[in-house]
Each structure stands twice: as structure tokens, then as C-alpha cells.
Amino acid sequence: MRHPKIIIGGIALAAVAAVGSVTAASAAGTSASSTHSAGPTASAAAATVHTEPVTVAGRTETVLVNAPGLPLYYYRPDTAAKSLVTGSLAQLWPPLTATAPTGTGVAGQLAVLNDIHGHQVSYHGHPLYTFADDHPGQVTGQGVQGFFVATPGLAANGTAPAAPSGGGLGY
Numbered sequence: 001m002r003h004p005k006i007i008i009g010g011i012a013l014a015a016v017a018a019v020g021s022v023t024a025a026s027a028a029g030t031s032a033s034s035t036h037s038a039g040p041t042a043s044a045a046a047a048t049v050h051t052e053p054v055t056v057a058g059r060t061e062t063v064l065v066n067a068p069g070l071p072l073y074y075y076r077p078d079t080a081a082k083s084l085v086t087g088s089l090a091q092l093w094p095p096l097t098a099t100a101p102t103g104t105g106v107a108g109q110l111a112v113l114n115d116i117h118g119h120q121v122s123y124h125g126h127p128l129y130t131f132a133d134d135h136p137g138q139v140t141g142q143g144v145q146g147f148f149v150a151t152p153g154l155a156a157n158g159t160a161p162a163a164p165s166g167g168g169l170g171y
Helices: 004-029 087-092
Strands: 048-056 059-065 073-075 102-104 110-115 118-123 147-149
Touching: 059 147
Parallel strands: 048 102
Antiparallel strands: 048 059, 073 147, 110 118
């Protein structure tokens, strides 16, 4: 009989290893793309954010994605001035970091928040993250642990968020 703590530890280790392999693949694939990493020290010179249709809660929605096509999320408790995602939470929800973010198909403001993650990319004042269990075109973290997919129409941080729609998109 296996011990439950060993199984959970193995799952957590596998998630961290998966994040590390995505980081290496992203770094090898492009020199000016976004960074998908488990730590605050990894940073790219530029992050490209664009929009892409993906299935969210059974509906096709247009969401923000990074250069490799991973969906981007915001964390509801964050403020425009501070990311509250740290420790093991940041390992599962790696911050999108860059010194010069660019966007295509996004009407909102992309900026850099200098915080605990270094140069974290924000959209309308919402620091952006990926989810360790996602793959390009796949959203699996919607509504998990207070994270929601970022959409082009995401209200500026500091305003009252709209009530989530049936899919819990929070915009």
C-alpha cells in the first residue's frame, strides 16, 4: 500500500518538472517570446501576448495567450500594484515575465509590474499567469484557486469585477 503523502509529493514534483520542461522548450524555440517558468528569476526581453479562441467551460471564448499559445490567467485577489501569488502557488501558476511586452489583438494596456516575480506582465493592471497543467489551446485552470482566464474585455484592476458568466469568466 502506498502512503498518500508520497503520492501527493510525486504529483507535485511532476508538476514542477513539467513547468521546467516548458521553460526550456520556450527558451529554445524563440528568443523574443514569453517565459513560462516556475520562478521569479526567469525573464525574457519581450513577451508577446495575443488573442486566440479556446474552449472554456464548454464554450468557445477569445482569451489572451502567450507566444507558445498557453492561456493567460489573472488572480482575483491581486492588486494593480502587487502580485499575491508566491511559493507553491507560483509554481502551479507561473507568472508571465518580460521587460518589454507586446500585444496583437489586445485593446487593453500591457505593462510591466516590478514585483516579487521581477518584471511581471500585466493587462489592465492584472498581473498575468499561465497554469502548469495547460497546453496550447487548452484551458484547465478556469476558476481554480481564484484564477480566471484573461479576456480582451477584462475590466481594469481596481474596478468592481463583473459577476462571472455561466462559465465563470469574470469579465
